[in-house]
Amino acid sequence: MKNKLIFHVDANSAYLSWSAVDRLQHGENLDLREVPSVVGGDEKSRHGIVLAKSIPAKKYGIKTGEPLLTARRKCPGIISVPPKYELYIKCSNAMLKILNQYSPIIQRFSVDECFMDMTDMDNLYDDFSGLANEIRERIKNELGFTVNIGISNNKLLAKVASDLRKPDMVHTLFPNEIKEKMWPLSVEDLFMVGRATTEKLYKLNIHTIGELANHDREMLESLLKSHGRLIWNYANGIEESEVRKSNFINMKGMGNSTTISFDVENRTTAHMVLLSLCESLGMRLRNSENCCRLVAVSIRTNKLETYSRQRKIDFPIDSTKYIANIAYKLFDEVWRGEPIRHLGVSVSELCSNEFSQVSMFDDRDIDKNKAIDTAIDKIRLKYGANSIVKSIFLHSGIKPINGGVGEGDYPVMTSIL
DNA sequence: TCTGGGGTCCTAGGACCC
């Protein structure tokens, strides 16, 4: 069988670069990419974490996901700009549009990363490094931001390759280059080796990817179960998954969650937040033409403890009201009464909604709910998410629709990607 | 008013059935 040829395209410091380009285009002189800067959430509403950082900010040891407060401590005077999600979706789409001119088989791995299967393109483009450089240059010239492109025979190696040196570069990492280019890297640079696994590997005196690759596989497997085998394979460059187009059909589940700007201390308010999450979640579920058979609620307390409750249901549902009613019950069953910082609702065990569309149950209530959901969905799609809201939210201080919606009334990335 | 939000997959333990 012919070797595959995979590109991994990764926008450099995506959110930060995209905001930087946007500001330059709007007449600002300062390029955020050239100074210590971050894209950060709103601290007043308790969303104050680093979402993306510039390369100069990285030199101060600032990490994605850390609180803005500690970032400021590391680099006093660092510039923080708010996220603009609708802009990011546009940039992501624009990038995809260019990539689509080079291969029809593209997997959108996240808002800023794509895998491209170039296997059958290699007779068209013999010089794949030259081709990758052409793509890289086009994105830079036409869209104003830089990408890294990694090239190999599988997705794992292509992804590691794109991470080698940044920004604005093309790297190859073919199997015969693993020893030289990948094995010296620190083990936590390997995909799927996170904090917990890194600690365990350090205890085994495994510090580089090469040491992992040459460690006894059975031993890793008995310690880390299937994850041990997975990362051993990865360290040896073994990975065979297909580049597959992302779509709603193979989606496993979806959820919305939110950190509330104040601590919720009573059941009624908690139910309202749950409802606001179900409003967007239900709409996304119906938009994906799925029903769900499992609903879950998660709670994070003001002490940052998290717990959850889930329930399987007997028949598939997609109605906002039914999802919310189950969420209320789950919440009531599990809440221990502490002040609540964060609430989430998610659905899974998805199945197509095509059979439930013609009502199987001959139940007027189901039909009525369907009609309401359909009508509201249409209005919100046409006039914006906040064009129609439940009156219970008026003067409540709680957003009537929570999660899944950007500030510009755009559906969030996951429902577009 | 330091600690987001969106996902996927895996494991352990209990219930239940034969």
Added chain:
DNA sequence: TCTGGGGTCCTAGGACCC
């Protein structure tokens, strides 16, 4: 006559990714 045992389903929680 203390403690079977395999299989499946369900739930809670954790690890990882971006």
